[in-house]
Amino acid sequence: MSALFSPIQLRDLALPNRIMVAPMCQYSADDGAANDWHFTHINSLALSGAAMFCIEATHVEAIGRITPGCLGLWNDATEAALKPILASVRRRSKTAVAMQLAHAGRKGSSHTPWNGGQLIPIAEGGWQTVAPSAVPHKEGEAAPLALDAPGLARVRDAFVAAAKRADRLGIDALELHFAHGYLVHQFLSPIANKRTDQYGGSLENRMRYPLELFDAVRAVFPDHKPVGVKVSATDWVDGGWDIMQTIILALELKKRGVDWIDASSGGVSPLQKIPLAPGYQVPMAKAIKEATGLTTMAVGLITQPQQAEEIVTSGKADMVALARGMLYDPRWGWHAAAELGGHVDAPPQYWRSQPSTHKELFGATTFGAR
Known part of the structure; x- marks a missing residue:
């Protein structure tokens, strides 16, 4: 039996395989609200063969967006925009749907990547960003505002409100974004966090606010639903x-x-030097798993089924999460199952597509036609 296509349990969420479609920013929302692009994108990847699809970084307040086009979940309009998309997914797919809750902090107010990705000045339609400390992400940029006590409470309450909205939408699991140089990672890293109060300085202090956020979300999201964390x-x-x-x-x-724990890396400093190579972040997932016993996900340049199979079989991680690989091949899970001898769910409209050499790819199916 393929290890990649063996089941795994996360609280009450039973997943039939170890593949997740990683959250991938689309930079295409309207004032935070999902639209027809998200309908197509999410419905397509909900049929990838992965056991779980994670909706992109969904920002908990408007100034927490990376770009003006980033997805949000901070009011009734942004919540309502996701309802028909999720309803369509539930009609056509058995995949679990997770959501990544996020706040960009000092990396907000940015152009979309295809427009350069640089900071948008307030005079040109940007907004004042916030962070643990008034330290810009890169030299020459405008500094963010350091969050004071009311600001910290506002952001924490925004995470809580978004978690409640996610539950109302029927989201199966949450992933909190503690990575990639965004707000929570900014609190953790001494590169971005220069505070001298109880939220800065020592490791214990730098972890304090991230742990408070986790506790606040976990307290309001139903106990039977899992909550994970993405880290750099x-x-x-x-x-x-x-x-x-x-x-x-x-x-x-x-x-x-x-x-x-979803183990990624980098993002907090333009001075980073990342040794990119296939599976370059897998050793981090392995180290976390071995030291803590926690369920871990490996992500980053995982592209081949045998590569993913080896990661799970060897115990380096419990699951794999694919991002760009899924955009390139939206049926990656089907192709991996065919190669590894696994099975995936597929809508009956697509049953006739399974190759003659893999007649059990979709389980025991028949397709008759006159």
């Missing part, structure tokens, strides 16, 4: 956040009932 396991910068600090954070999250 290293900043790839000397003196920054690293794997040992990540393991300590993961152990604290374990005490609080975290259901998985």
